[in-house]
Amino acid sequence: MSLKSMSAATHIPVLLNEAIEALAVQPGGRYIDCTLGAGGHAAAILERSSPGGQLLGIDADPRAIKIATTRLEAYKYSTLLINENFVNLQAICLKYDFLPVHGILFDLGLSSLQLNNNNRGFSFQHDTPLDMRFSPSQEVTAADIINTFSENKLARLIKAYGEEGYSRQIAHHIIQERPIKTALHLARVIEQTIGSRRGKIHPATRTFQALRIAVNRELEHLEAALKQAINLLGFEGRLVVISYHSLEDRIVKQLMQQESRDCICLPNTPVCICGHTARLRLVNKKVITPATTEVQLNPRSRSAKLRAAERITTQEEYYQTTEMDTKAGGWRRPALLRKLRVTFSSLQSN
Ligand SMILES: C[S@@+](CC[C@H](N)C(=O)[O-])C[C@H]1O[C@@H](n2cnc3c(N)ncnc32)[C@H](O)[C@@H]1O
Numbered sequence: 114m115s116l117k118s119m120s121a122a123t124h125i126p127v128l129l130n131e132a133i134e135a136l137a138v139q140p141g142g143r144y145i146d147c148t149l150g151a152g153g154h155a156a157a158i159l160e161r162s163s164p165g166g167q168l169l170g171i172d173a174d175p176r177a178i179k180i181a182t183t184r185l186e187a188y189k190y191s192t193l194l195i196n197e198n199f200v201n202l203q204a205i206c207l208k209y210d211f212l213p214v215h216g217i218l219f220d221l222g223l224s225s226l227q228l229n230n231n232n233r234g235f236s237f238q239h240d241t242p243l244d245m246r247f248s249p250s251q252e253v254t255a256a257d258i259i260n261t262f263s264e265n266k267l268a269r270l271i272k273a274y275g276e277e278g279y280s281r282q283i284a285h286h287i288i289q290e291r292p293i294k295t296a297l298h299l300a301r302v303i304e305q306t307i308g309s310r311r312g313k314i315h316p317a318t319r320t321f322q323a324l325r326i327a328v329n330r331e332l333e334h335l336e337a338a339l340k341q342a343i344n345l346l347g348f349e350g351r352l353v354v355i356s357y358h359s360l361e362d363r364i365v366k367q368l369m370q371q372e373s374r375d376c377i378c379l380p381n382t383p384v385c386i387c388g389h390t391a392r393l394r395l396v397n398k399k400v401i402t403p404a405t406t407e408v409q410l411n412p413r414s415r416s417a418k419l420r421a422a423e424r425i426t427t428q429e430e431y432y433q434t435t436e437m438d439t440k441a442g443g444w445r446r447p448a449l450l451r452k453l454r455v456t457f458s459s460l461q462s463n
Pocket residue numbers: 124125126127147148149150151152153154155171172173174177197198199200220221222223224247334
């Protein structure tokens with residue numbers, strides 16, 4: 114099988130060794146893969162954490178869960194695979210009593226399996242319905258947005274989430290061409306608006322990115338999930354995030370930087386009034402990107418950026434200083450807190 118056809122049939126995990134290294138995977142550890150996909154990173158985590166390792170895998174796409182279940186069959190007694198959105202991370206962990214953990218991974222965006230699937234509308238190369246939902250249970254599709262938003266609202270969305278300089282022109286042309294039902298039709302409208310060649314990327318790339326982000330509410334879900342992830346880490350637990358565009362990376366970078374500072378008051382504040390204490394330490398000062406050889410083997414990895422941070426406060430210290438914001442309210446329950454302490458101290462001594 115050629116490399117091209119192989120990557121179409123499977124998903125090649127990006128920055129695999131770097132992610133495992135950054136997670137500091139150890140035998141007997143408990144890990145969460147918030148973006149299970151085809152299970153590539155998960156398989157490596159399970160292999161490295163054996164014997165005794167446990168993995169909670171989450172994916173919004175039921176098809177990803179199915180594929181990963183088959184792939185991780187050999188580890189079925191060490192894995193719990195859940196078809197859910199990672200925005201509910203904390204509630205999932207409380208429900209399945211899976212906390213605190215040694216490491217949490219986010220490998221954002223979509224997998225090659227989703228991109229190449231002929232009825233999802235993620236790729237502008239296929240004449241497929243404009244869907245773009247990670248989960249069929251979500252209500253709003255890309256076609257709904259394209260065919261119902263006002264010109265102004267569409268232009269703002271394409272500008273904000275696609276960082277597209279020609280957002281106004283594209284939105285104007287979309288309105289004239291509506292209804293637009295397929296990915297190929299939308300790609301043609303964009304090509305006709307701004308030309309068919311534009312540096313290395315297809316002219317529709319930015320607009321498709323904007324639609325996918327909006328349909329799946331990717332940025333708000335990411336920010337909410339990262340905050341929950343920090344809460345779920347045990348002492349010295351690692352948070353590792355691989356992102357693929359600047360909007361995602363900015364959220365990851367800002368949150369990790371903020372959580373690794375003792376004071377987050379505005380620069381000119383004479384005396385600290387925020388009372389904030391650092392909960393994280395940055396594992397790498399500089400962002401990690403793929404080596405040239407990885408990009409040559411897997412071009413999809415070219416925009417990947419990996420950031421990692423380590424938790425430097427214990428659950429207990431955090432419990433004493435902070436009111437945790439959770440719908441389940443579990444962290445304030447004394448029984449659960451006692452259980453947490455016991456579980457974590459046994460994890461530490463193993
Ligand atoms: C890049 S792929 C992960 C690939 C995986 N690391 C592997 O090695 O096979 C990203 C996955 O995250 C899932 N995903 C994206 N956003 C999600 C969310 N908010 N909640 C749950 N899953 C999400 C997608 O459905 C997709 O399967």
